[in-house]
Amino acid sequence: MTEIKEVKLPGLGVRYEFMTQEGKRIGVVSHRSGRKELYFANPNDPDAFNRMLGLSDEEARTLAEILGGSRIAEELAELQQQIEGLAIDWLPLRDDSPYVGRTIGDARIRSRTGVSVVAVLRGENATPAPGPEFGLEPGDYLVVVGTPRGIEEVVELLHRG
Amino acid sequence: MESAAVLLELGGVIVGLAVLARVAGRLGIPTIPLYLTAGLAFGKGGVLPLVITEDFVEVGAEIGLILLLFMLGLEYTARELITTLRVQAPSAAADLVLNFLPGAVAGILLGWSTVASIVLGGVTYVSSSGIIAKLLQDFGRIGNRETPIILSILVIEDLAMAIYLPILAALLIGGSTLAGVGTAGAAVAGVILLLLFAFRVEVGLSRMIFSKSDEALLLTILGITILMAGVAELFQVSAAVAALLVGIMLSGPAAEGARALLAPLRDLFAAIFFAFVGFSLDPSEIPPVLGIAVVLGVITAGTKFATGWWSAGRSGIGAKGKARAGATLIARGEFSIAVAGLAVASDVEPDLGPLAVSYVFLLAVIGPIAARLAEPIADRFIGPPEARTRETTDGVA
Numbered sequence: 001m002t003e004i005k006e007v008k009l010p011g012l013g014v015r016y017e018f019m020t021q022e023g024k025r026i027g028v029v030s031h032r033s034g035r036k037e038l039y040f041a042n043p044n045d046p047d048a049f050n051r052m053l054g055l056s057d058e059e060a061r062t063l064a065e066i067l068g069g070s071r072i073a074e075e076l077a078e079l080q081q082q083i084e085g086l087a088i089d090w091l092p093l094r095d096d097s098p099y100v101g102r103t104i105g106d107a108r109i110r111s112r113t114g115v116s117v118v119a120v121l122r123g124e125n126a127t128p129a130p131g132p133e134f135g136l137e138p139g140d141y142l143v144v145v146g147t148p149r150g151i152e153e154v155v156e157l158l159h160r161g
Numbered sequence: 162m163e164s165a166a167v168l169l170e171l172g173g174v175i176v177g178l179a180v181l182a183r184v185a186g187r188l189g190i191p192t193i194p195l196y197l198t199a200g201l202a203f204g205k206g207g208v209l210p211l212v213i214t215e216d217f218v219e220v221g222a223e224i225g226l227i228l229l230l231f232m233l234g235l236e237y238t239a240r241e242l243i244t245t246l247r248v249q250a251p252s253a254a255a256d257l258v259l260n261f262l263p264g265a266v267a268g269i270l271l272g273w274s275t276v277a278s279i280v281l282g283g284v285t286y287v288s289s290s291g292i293i294a295k296l297l298q299d300f301g302r303i304g305n306r307e308t309p310i311i312l313s314i315l316v317i318e319d320l321a322m323a324i325y326l327p328i329l330a331a332l333l334i335g336g337s338t339l340a341g342v343g344t345a346g347a348a349v350a351g352v353i354l355l356l357l358f359a360f361r362v363e364v365g366l367s368r369m370i371f372s373k374s375d376e377a378l379l380l381t382i383l384g385i386t387i388l389m390a391g392v393a394e395l396f397q398v399s400a401a402v403a404a405l406l407v408g409i410m411l412s413g414p415a416a417e418g419a420r421a422l423l424a425p426l427r428d429l430f431a432a433i434f435f436a437f438v439g440f441s442l443d444p445s446e447i448p449p450v451l452g453i454a455v456v457l458g459v460i461t462a463g464t465k466f467a468t469g470w471w472s473a474g475r476s477g478i479g480a481k482g483k484a485r486a487g488a489t490l491i492a493r494g495e496f497s498i499a500v501a502g503l504a505v506a507s508d509v510e511p512d513l514g515p516l517a518v519s520y521v522f523l524l525a526v527i528g529p530i531a532a533r534l535a536e537p538i539a540d541r542f543i544g545p546p547e548a549r550t551r552e553t554t555d556g557v558a
Contacts, residue, residue: 009309010312011237011241011312017306032417039304047307047478047482048302048305
C-alpha cells in the first residue's frame with residue numbers, strides 16, 4: 001500500500017504527501033474549510049510543490065468516487081483523531097489461522113479482547129457490521145476498532161487461536 | 162457644520178488609506194509600512210495634522226488592535242497550539258533565543274530601562290503572520306514541504322505572545338519592581354489556566370455561541386470580544402491579551418464564521434490602528450533612530466533567516482527549501498507594532514515608538530523581497546540539482 005506522509009498545517013489544515021509508482025510525488029493540502037488542493041513536486045527541487053488543481057469538498061468526493069476509492073479510510077482517521085486512545089486496524093486472516101472456515105462468533109474476539117470487528121473486507125466486497133455467524137475465509141481482512149493493546153491481542157488470537 | 166467637518170476628515174483619511182492599499186497591491190508590498198507612513202504625515206508635526214477626529218481615531222485604533230489579536234487567536238485552536246508546541250519545541254526555543262535577545266540587548270546597550278528593553282525584544286522576536294500567510298499564498302508555496310515548519314513557528318510565536326503580553330502589561334504598570342514582577346507572575350498563571358480551560362471547553366463554548374444567522378453571529382462575537390477586552394482592561398490586564406484568548410477559545414463553525422465575518426472589520430480597524438501608531442509619533446523623532454533601526458533590522462533579519470534555515474534542516478528539508486523558510490520568516494509587522502503600541506501608550510521610553518516603527522517599516526518591506534529572492538539566490542549559490550532531467554515540465558504550465 002502507498003505510504004502517505006501527513007503533517008499538520010497549523011491554521012490551514014493538513015498536508016499529505018505520497019509517491020506514485022512512476023516516481024512522481026503528489027501533495028494534497030486539505031483545508032479546514034473542506035477545500036482540497038493537489039500539488040506535484042517540482043522535479044528540480046524536492047521541497048517545492050506546484051499547485052495543479054483546487055477542488056471543493058464535494059468535487060473532491062466526486063473525484064475520489066470516480067477514481068474508485070472510498071472515503072472510509074479518511075473518515076476512520078478522522079474518528080481516530082477525535083477519540084484519544086482509539087485504534088483502528090485492518091488485520092489479514094492468514095491461511096494457517098485456526099479460524100479459517102469458522103465464524104466470528106467462534107473467535108469470541110469481543111469478549112476476549114474488548115475489540116469490535118466493524119467490517120470484513122473480502123476482495124472487492126466489504127461486509128459492514130458482520131454478525132457472529134459470519135464465516136471467515138483465508139485472505140479476509142478484519143477491520144477492527146479498539147485499544148491498541150486489544151488489537152495486538154487480536155493479532156495474536158487470530159494467529160494462534 | 163461640525164459633523165460635516167468630522168465626516169470630511171474621516172472620509173479623507175479612509176480614502177487616503179484606500180489609495181495606499183492600492184499602491185501597495187500594485188507594488189507587491191505589504192500595506193503596513195504605507196499605513197504607518199500615512200499616520201506620520203497626519204500626526205502632530207506632520208504635513209496634514211488632524212484635529213477633529215482624533216478621539217474617534219483613537220477608539221478605532223483600540224478596536225483595531227483587539228481585532229488583530231482576536232483574529233490571530235482564531236487562526237489556531239488550543240489543541241493545535243499544544244500539539245505543535247510538542248513537536249516543534251526546539252525550533253521554538255531557537256526562535257525565541259535568536260530573535261528576542263538581539264532586541265533586548267540593543268535596548269540595554271542604548272541605556273534603556275529593563276522594561277523598555279523587554280519591549281524591544283518582543284518587537285524583534287515576533288514575525289508577521291499576516292504578511293507571511295499572504296506571501297505563502299501569493300508565491301504558491303502552500304503545498305511546499307517547508308510550509309508546515311514556517312506555520313508551526315508562527316503558531317508558537319502566537320502562544321508566546323499570549324504569555325509575553327500579560328507579563329509586559331504588568332511590567333508596564335508596576336515597573337520592574339517586586340510588585341510588577343508579582344503581577345506578571347499572576348497574569349501568566351491566569352493565562353495558562355485559561356488556556357488549559359480553553360483546551361477542555363472550546364467545543365462546548367463555540368457551540369453555544371454559534372448561530373446560523375450571520376448578523377447574530379457577528380454581533381455576538383464582536384460584542385463578547387470587546388466586552389472581555391474591556392473587563393481585562395478594568396483589571397489592568399491588557400485588552401489585547403483578552404482578545405487573543407477569546408480567539409483561541411473559539412473553534413469549529415463559530416470560528417469559521419467569525420473568520421469570514423470579522424476579516425473585513427479587522428482590515429478596516431487595523432488600518433486605522435497602524436495609521437494611529439504613526440499618527441502618535443512626531444516625524445522629527447525618526448531620523449535620530451534610523452541608523453539603529455537599520456542595524457537592528459539587518460541583525461534580526463539574519464537571526465530569523467538562521468531560525469528558519471535551522472528549523473527546516475531539522476525536518477530534512479533541502480538547501481533551497483531551507484533558504485525559503487528562512488527568508489519567509491524575516492517579515493515583521495502587525496504584532497511588533499502591537500507590542501510597541503502598548504509600550505508607547507505608557508510612555509516608558511521616548512525613542513521606542515520611533516525605533517519600532519522604522520524597524521517594522523524596514524522589515525515589512527525587506528521581508529517579502531527576501532522571500533521572493535530566496536529561490537534565485539539559492540539557485541546561484543547552491544546551483545541547480547544535478548538531477549535535472551529532461552521531463553522537467555511534468556505537465557507544469
